[in-house]
Amino acid sequence: MKIVISIFLLLATFQLQAQDYFLQDKGPFDPDIPSPEAFFGYPVGSHHTRHDQIIAYLTKLAEVSERAEIIQYGKSYEHRPLVMLNISNPDHLENLAELQKKHLLATVPGSNADVSELPVFINLGYNVHGNEPSSSEAALLSAYILVASEHADIQKYRSDAVIMIDPTINPDGRDRHTQWANMFKGDPLVADPADAEHNERWPGGRTNHYWFDLNRDWLLGIHPESRGKLNWYHEWYPNVVTDFHEMGTNSTYFFEPMKANASKDPIMPVENYTTLNDKFAEYYVEALDDIGSFYFTKEVFDGTYPGYGSSYPDLQGGLGILFEQASSRGHVQETPTGKITFAFTIRNQLTSSLATVKAAVENKDLLYDYQKRFFKSAISNAEKSNVEGYVFGDDYDENRTKAFIDKLLLHRIKLYELEESVKTKGKTFSPGNAYYVPAKQPQYRMVQTMFETYQEYTDSVFYDASAWSLVNFYNLEYAPLKKGAKKGKEVTREDLKLKDIEVKKSNYVYLVDCYDYNSPALLWRLQNAGANVLSAFKPFSLPVEGKQKDFGYGTLVIPVSQQHISGDSLYSLVKDAANEYSVEVSSATTGYSKSGVDLGSRYINTLDKPEAFMLIEDGVSSYEAGEVWHLLDTRVDMPISKIPMRNFENINWERYNTMVMVSGSYKQLDSTDHEKIKNWVSSGNTLITIRNASEWAIKNKIVKEKLIEKEKDKESDEQIDKAKQIERKPYVEASENIGKQSVGGAIFEVDLDLTHPLAFGYQREKLPVYRNSSVWIAPSENPYATVAKYTADPHIDGFITDKNLNEFLKPSASLIVSKVGKGRVVLFADNPNFRGSWYGTNRLFLNALFLGQHIDVPSE
Structure with a gap:
């Protein structure tokens, strides 16, 4: 018994010492x-805490204290809960x-609502990149301090604020x-940077289930983690x-302030990234100086892209703040210092978490005043613009x-059906379509984000x-439109529901226009259900329900007679598929x-x-691999085998019949492997390459x-002449000057x-594509092989030298x-599936998958 008590006391003493590193001067x-250490049985920082343990601890805080409540705002792909722990005094939480x-009245333009007695609303968001784990551990300590401390400062924070802790934005x-x-933690700990603990295997923990960077998804709103957070955000601002x-x-x-915004005329108010950032920076300086930590500001990172966790709030009347901590990438690691x-x-x-709460509480009036003026200025800025709206x-x-439309509604942008046709710049926009x-409208800055394009920038190097x-x-x-259109009914989420598709039974053929996404x-x-489906490689026209209807390139032809299933089974299959994906089917x-080919033509394959x-x-x-996987999983319901490079020799x-290679070095593949791939393609199969894989x-x-490629000087005298002309530049400007030569992400x-x-x-010859690489493919010498070429004036949006x-x-x-022999290689210079958001070019990739086997590149 004495031994057990002694061990317990020893453990308790060790935990108190470990806690003191974090909790000194924060009590009583x-x-x-319970503290996190008492709850988990190990000191914070001595072990990495799983997400389910984090949820369990925050749930415990909500159970034992009236100062906390926990809510779930979503879940990840792998079904891990996404939660928010609300902390304040009991009266605030009750009401x-x-x-x-x-609070939301402050977001209504022109509102004179008195917010002087309201608490300030603070969202402490952590761990959007999974292998940047220190912040979720800090979230545990922040929660404990803000709930359990009786310190006068902490009591004031609970009285004057509602603190909403999102402990893990990317739990997967x-x-x-x-x-x-x-798994690789040593005892004793190993600080050698070469140790396995500090070097995760591919794909690493940074990304979510489908290997997407969720810190780029606030604007795009593709994934459940982001969509849940965005819906929560617009309930609270x-x-x-x-x-x-x-x-x-x-x-x-x-910590912020960041590097200056690269846009020439940022839509984010200047006050946001000057006055507010500078004010909060004073608190971080004081707090970090107090514990002896070194830091820097302004040099790197930028808030130009509006889809970060630290930039999206800046377009919603709030202040988003970025923090970047040097990582131990494990439990301890050697550095030069x-x-x-x-x-x-x-x-x-x-x-920094506690300094943020302090800054927000002490500048509550400034923050509310800013928020009210932000939404008021949205209306005044729109009135000054020469654009009444967009069609x-x-x-x-x-x-x-x-x-x-789903993306517009996700960001609370108001839109309406057209009441009358609009003709502008040679285009006609018709009601119904x-x-x-x-x-x-209050979300004017988000309207700008969705529709405006830019050519001029104050900087040329983007994060x-x-x-x-x-x-x-x-x-x-x-x-x-310089003159507004006549508005019809406001569009809501009800309008996005899949409509019922009526399919008339046919004893001959079903036809599907391939224009639908x-x-x-x-x-x-x-x-996949075993139906025989053909595609029209030339257009045709057939009578449908008594009227002649034109069918274009790629129309799906589903004959009733040429099947291994009965006509009734085929009809049920076609009808169910049409309704599952809301795609029109003609009988x-x-x-x-x-006019055009008949259905028995050799152009119907x-x-x-x-x-x-x-x-x-x-x-x-x-x-890029995740983008392919996500597209096929979530929008096509089609499996794709993901074969690790280490298993290349065992591929059956x-x-x-189709192989996909996204950007990569592929250094493991030798000349024998190259020949193996080429022989497989030559036998009649399809290889699809994207960006660097095409190179x-x-x-x-x-x-x-x-x-x-860049021309190489061949003659020595040319090299001498060139050397004479080389301009010497300041060393300190090297990274900026070299960085701008890359194409960081622009639309052409x-x-x-x-x-x-x-x-x-596709209906239109002109198509926007996204480029974020320097892979320049020359048009093919075969005049029939170049599917998409840049136009004479290709720039649409973004920076390029x-x-x-x-x-x-x-x-x-x-x-x-x-x-290549009987087969073919489809080479994409650009990424058609970028960040799961390029609906406009996904089809090029999907056509390569479904139609690639039927492309026989002719030659003269």
Whole structure:
């Protein structure tokens, strides 16, 4: 018994000492509320805490204290709960719904609501990148201090604020990293940077289940983690939002102000990134100086892209604040200035968390005043603009249009059906297929974000993308209007529900126009169920319900007689698939066309079911691989085999007819492997390459295509002349000058060959594409092989140097198909699936999957 007591006392003493590193001067604490150490049985910082343990602890706080309540606002792909712990005094929490109503009045333009007695609303957000784990541990300590401390300062925070702690924004990624760090943790700890603990295997824990970076998804709103958070956000509009991250081990600590916004005329109010940032920075300086931590500001990072956790709040009347902590990437790691421990990284994040609460409480009036003026200025800015609103739509693709409308509604942008046709700039927008977005509304800055494009910037080096006009992501016709359109009914989420599709039974053939975004999903559904589906490689016209109807390139032809299933079973299958994906299906009774080919033509080809695999792991871009996986999983319901590079030698090549290679080094593949891939393609199969993988295929002579590369000086006298002309530049400017030569993310226009199978489903020759690489593919020497080439004036949105634009982009191709024996390689210079958001170019990739086997590149 004495031994047990002694061990307990020893453990308790050790925990108190460990806690003192974080909790010094923060107490006294309510003894009835357990600390994280007492709850978990280990000191914070000595072990990485799983997400379920984090949820359990926060739930415990809500159970034992009237100062906390926990709510779930969503869940991740892997079904981990996304929660918010609300902390305040009991009176505030009891009347939170009423406080919410009064708080939201500050977001109503022109409201004179008295908010002087309201608490300030603070959202402490942590761990959007799963392998940046210090912040979630800091969230545990912040929660404990803010709930359990009886310190006078903390009591004031609870009285004057509602603090909403989001402990883990990316729980799937966090648990992936947590398992790794704990699995390789040594005893004693190993600080060697080469140790396995500090070097996660591919894809690492940074990303979510589908390997997406959730800190880029606030604007795009693709994933459940982000959509849940956005819906929560627009219910609260917090005054302050934190965004805690980690960076390279050899750095120190970063907090805002950031590097200057690169936009020439940012839509974010100047007051946000000057007055407010500078005011809060004073608190971080004081707090971090007090514990002896080094830090830096202004040098790097920028809030130009509006889809970060630290920039999105800035467009919603709040103050978003970025923090970056040097990472231990494990429990302890060596650096040039000594060892950095997990506990040290946690303490810096905790210190900034509490400093944020203090700053917000002491500047509550300033924050509310700013929030009210922000939404008021949205209306006044719209009134000063020469744009009354925007009209957009698509006459052929309702589901792609609905996907864009979903994004507008997600960001609380108001839009309306068109009451009357609008003709502008040679375009006609008709009621039923087009919509109107007025500029004059509280979310005017988000309207700008969706529709405005830019060409001028004050800076040329971006932390991320320089273009984000979402309407171009969806390839929708749109136009700004100097005179507003006549509004019809306001569009709501009810209008996005799938409509019932009536399919008339046919004894001859069913036809599906392939213009709809969901038609590839319908095709897969039919093929996977064993139906025989054909595609029209030339247009035709048939009578449907007594009227002649034109059917374009790529129309799906589903004959009733040429099936292995009965006519009744086929009808049920077609009807169910049409309703599942909300795609129109026509029924016809004849194959004789009044114009164009007949259904028995050699241009009506049976489609092979794609059997696809994709190489993943070492050296392969997890982002791009995840984009392919996500597209097929969530929008096509089609499986793709993800084969690790380490298993390349064991691939059963006969099982597959389609191979996908996204950007990667592929250094593990030797000349024998190259030949194996080329032989497989030559036997009649399809290889699809994206960005750097296309460059790899060209350089390794899988295809006989060429890159547009920088000219190399061949003559020595030319080299001497060039050396004489070289201008010396300041060393300190090197990173900036070199950085601007890259294409960090911009939108350009290409010209499509609408008769090519890869372009089936497109109505317009002009198509916006997204480029964020310097892979320049020369148009194919085969005149029939270049599917998409950049137009003479291709720039739509974003930054590019004149040299890159004129010498590399304009002469190059965006998409070509190269013949290899009986097969073909589809080479994308651009990424058609970027961040799960490019609905406008997804179809090019899906056509490569479903139609690639039927592309026989002709040659003269």
